[in-house]
Amino acid sequence: MSRWKHRLFILGFSIIAFFIFLIFAGFEGIPFLVDLWWFDAQGYGFYFWQRMLYQSVVFIEVGILFFLVFFLNFWIASHYLGTERPAEIPPGTPRKSFKRLFNKFQTGSLWVYTPFSVVLSILVAWPLFQQWEAFLLYLMAPDMGVQDPAYGKDISYYLFSFPIYVLILQRLLIALLLLLLGLALLYWIENRLLSQHGKRLPLGARWHLSILVLFTFLIEIWDFVLQRNELVYSEAHQPLFSGPGFVEMRVILPFIWLSLFFLLGVALSLVYFINRHKGIKLLVFFSLFFMLSLGARHFHFLHWATQEYIVKPNELSLQKPFIEGSIQATLDAYNLSDVEVREFERERILENILNTKVQDLLRNIPVWDKELVGQVYRQLQQLRTYYSFPSTNVDRYMVNGKKHQVFLGARELNYEKLPSGARKWVNEHLLYTHGYGPVMTSAGQGRGEASMDWFIREIPPESDQGFNTEQPGIYYGLGPYRYAIAPNENRELDYPKGNTNVMTDYQGRGGVSLSSLFEKLVFYYYFQDSDIFFTTQTHDKSKILFRRNITERIETLTPYLLLDASPYLAVTPKGLYWIQDAYTASTWYPNADRLGLAKFEFPIPPKGNERINYIRNSVKIVVDAYHGTVDYYVFDSSDPIIQAYSRIYPGLFKSKEQMPADIRAHVRYPKDLFEIQMGIYAKYHQTDVEVFYQQEDVWSFAQKYNKESETRLRPYYLTLDLIKENRFDFLLFLPMLIEGQDNMRAMMAAGSDEPYYGKLIAYSFPKGELVFGPSQINTLINENPEVSAQFTLWSQNDSEVALGAMIIMPVGQVVLYIQPVFLTFKGEVKIPQLQRIIISDGQFVVMEPTLMGAYIKLKERIEAMGESS
Known part of the structure; x- marks a missing residue:
């Protein structure tokens, strides 16, 4: 009767647990169902199932791998356990519960080592499952076609393979250590039982432990191989350059190889000792020299002495190849290798206002x-x-x-x-x-x-x-x-x-x-x-x-893309469309400077606290403001990360040629990317190693000024004929100063119109020539009697003077500084009115109600000065 009661209790408990599971699964399944419906409504139902399938496949495959590692080893161990029963466990060993468990292992019970293997495999494999997308990138990524200077490996190895190898190595080492400790304990108990009857542990058990020990050491040897590759991420030589230097490649690297060699000797001699009970001297020899090589590698005094007495007196010659590698890697990582440098030869002659090109430019x-x-x-x-x-x-x-x-x-x-x-x-x-x-x-x-x-x-x-526009309704946008x-x-x-x-x-x-x-x-x-x-x-x-909200919408669809902070609207005859710039990024580019080390705030919010050192504006995303449809267009097909994603999700990413022409006409080079690139280029434009080592020509961002504060000048868009004469292109523009000075050193421009989209040009001023920066022009404006008197007069009439952003730009071969002046009423309702335009060429300052008038007046001043001289 008690047996039936027991069975009824188990049946009733199982039914209740099943219904609780159904309720829980139903509630948890609702977000899944909503996501499925939502993805399907966007036309991405297949993509949704792809992502689910990929996650499941990675989880199952990784889980099976580690399950087999645990299960097969426990199964092998069960064949060498059980000669003596746990009733005869020696004194001092925990009795009842352990006796039962050990008995299950002795008899090879599936009910013991199967759940043990399942639980352990999930615990070990879970971090790998969380990186399931990185596994897919590892499998699908193409070669980049560029080699790192240290080892000659393709860059794709570092972007995709190296981080996965590091992760797998960590989890394999944990798995093998758990196995080794568990099986060593079981075999130790079995050996003690056998020794009481004059028997020895079977040879197969000793070989089993030996192979596990050997595999554990091999995993650690692999770790040393990866540590060798990890030297390309050294930051020991910052703030000068990133990547390995003389100390890393001539001191640390040899000791890594020595440690690897001696560790292999330790592994082989330990296995020999376990099985033969001989070779203790050899084991001690390899262990001692392994510890010495490992200690020498991490001995700070050795690094310091090498740096101080060998490298420092000959730093430029010894570090030159490493600096060259860092410069080139950083330029490649931020897509700056093809910047065109043009010398800007200034003149003091303004073109005639009747010139149609000048009128279009000023307009x-x-x-x-x-x-x-x-x-x-x-x-x-x-x-x-x-x-x-x-x-x-x-x-x-x-x-x-x-x-x-x-x-x-x-x-x-x-x-x-x-x-x-x-x-x-x-x-x-x-x-x-x-x-x-x-x-x-x-x-x-x-x-x-x-x-x-x-x-x-x-x-x-x-x-x-x-x-x-046929459809002005805005159902999808930037608001909450x-x-x-x-x-x-x-x-x-x-x-x-x-x-x-x-x-x-x-x-x-x-x-x-x-x-x-x-x-x-x-x-x-x-x-x-x-x-x-x-x-x-x-x-x-x-x-x-x-x-x-289009940001939430895109991040739900493609959480692996970094999004620009400023999506923008395009108006077409068919409707309104949002264009969102998206980036692929990595923290694993070898030898490249990291953004976290730069002297400016990162404008694109990174995922987590990662300090990236590779970025590409690979994708333009178009969101229909009425229908909410989301389309992805690849604008940098050379990026290996987006190539990999295109292989993982075929059909998701379209070519830029497939973007409708009326939308493509409004694609622009993104400010955030340009700002990042200029923050890097300010230092790494110095491609000559000697100049770079001296840091003689470092640039910095210009500052803009108002009454309350001083802030960095952000890039701004201009319509100029800088790329090709007599062709007006929509450009992103940014003046750069000499670091520590207010003098302007260069003007940077990025094209937005085809066929010059993404073309970067540096208009460089001669080093010995004085070209005023915004702060110096701001001082000239404030010291101008006409300007200061007018500002004072306006401020007395319940009005506030608000200065717009200063525009620095070339007109022909003359650099002009244009400062708009606005008036607002001192009240809650502020409607700015453009009252004056101030123009300066760095010598004269004029202020007029219109831009055309100010330009004409400045031209007259310059010509009058030329005639008098």
Whole structure:
């Protein structure tokens, strides 16, 4: 009867546990189901299953590998255990529980070493499973075609193979040590039992232990081989250069080889001693010399003495090949090897204002400042409290047949600005579902007015320049969007018109179906919002739109890409599209300087606290603001990381030629990448080893000034004919100073238009020539009597003077400094008005209401000086 009770208890407990498991699995499965639906709605259902499959395959394969390591060794051990029963375990050994366990091992019970193997394999393999994507990169990555200078290995070895080898080695060593300790304990107990009866441990058991010992030593020997390769990441010679130097390659490396050799001797002599009980002197010899070589390798005094008495007196000659390797590796890692250097020979002659090229150039100078433009947009074009402009960006568009530099922003929905009385569930999720329309203005001073030159404005959008778009609705953008249910019986507010509102029904491809009770129940649990389930305002075409912030959307799809901090809007006849720059990066590029060592803040948030030393802007991502579709286009097919991902996920990444032409026309070189590159190039443009060693020509970022603070000048976009004469290209531009001085040393430019996209040019000034930097020009402006008097007058009339960002740029062979001056009223509502333009060539300072007028006046001053001299 007790047996039946026992069985009934087990059956009842199993049924209860099964139902608890089903409930838990159901709740945990809901996020999985929602993700599946969401990926499928984007057209990435197959990609979703790919990722799930890859994770499962890596987990199963790694788990099986380590399971077999444990299981087979326990199974082998079971064949040499059991000559004597654990009842005869010697005194001092824990009795009852251990006696039973040992008996199971003796009899080769699957019920013991199978679960032991499973548990141990999961514990050991779990960190490897967490790096499942790195395993795929290791399997799929191509060769880069570039060799490191230290060992001649292809760079792909360091980017993909080396980190995996390090991880595998660590887990294998842990697995073998656990096995070795466990089996040594079991064999020790068995040996003691046998010795009581005058018997010895079987030869097979001794060979089993010997092989495990040998494999453990071989793994550690492999570790020394990897330590040899790890020298390419040395930072011992910072702040001068990265990578190994004379001490690493001529002192540490030989001792690594010696340690490896003596460790192999220790392994072989130990195995011989275990089996023959001979060779103790040989074992001691190898062990002693292994410890000596290991100690010498880590002996700080030896490194210091070599550096102090051998390297330091001959540093340039001894470190020269290593410095050369570091310079080239760093330039390659940051895609700076092909920077074109051009000497900029300055003149003091401004071209005539009647020159069409000069007029086009001046028309495109962005005298309006991005931050001030944002203020104007919010004050004049927000139009309703529930709209906002999260960001403004600069771009170029064709206006009346000519390329025109513009600012534009998206009028997005802002739930936080809904009136408190309107913050109801129906309003927040059914009625207010989207923003509406772009706003576009000239970046320059098109008509010589203090107000902006509007290209697109109002609701619905109006344009005198012919800008029209079929779909101005913005359901996906940069704001903190909540979920929306559309279309719905309540209908959606499309845009306000007079005293009424124009309503609409969402017809886009975005969103997940919300037409059934089951789907409503799933999303009720997912969002923890019962109104989703109980609302009667849905119908068979209703969909729930979520993850509407484009950054969240992209990171959910491709979490392995680093995203630029500034996605931007493109206006096309078909609709509005967000363009997001994405990067592939690595911390494993050999000999290259790391960003964490640079003297500037990293503008792209890295994943974790990794200090990367390789980066490529490999991908441009396009997100439809209405439909929410996400498309990936490869813009740097030479990057081995994106090549590997393209192989892992075939069909996910498209070629740049497949990007629609009207969107591709607005692709631009990203500021964040350019800033990173310039932070590196400021030091590593010195490709001559002697100049680099002396650090004689290090550059730094320019500073910009206002009344409150001093901040670093960020890169800015200009429309200039610098790349090719008489061809205006959209360029990213940044002046660079001599480190420690305010003098300008170079002007850096990056092309954004085809066929010069990504072309980097350094316009270098002669070293002996004085070219003013922003701080010196700022001093000239402040000391100018006309300017200071006007500023003082404005400040007395309830107005505030706000200086826009100083623009430094070449016009012909003359470097001009252009400082816009804005006035704002001293009140809560601030609408900046462009009042004056200050221009200087480094000698004269003029201030006029218009850019054209200031240019003419400066030209007259220069010519008058030339005539008088």
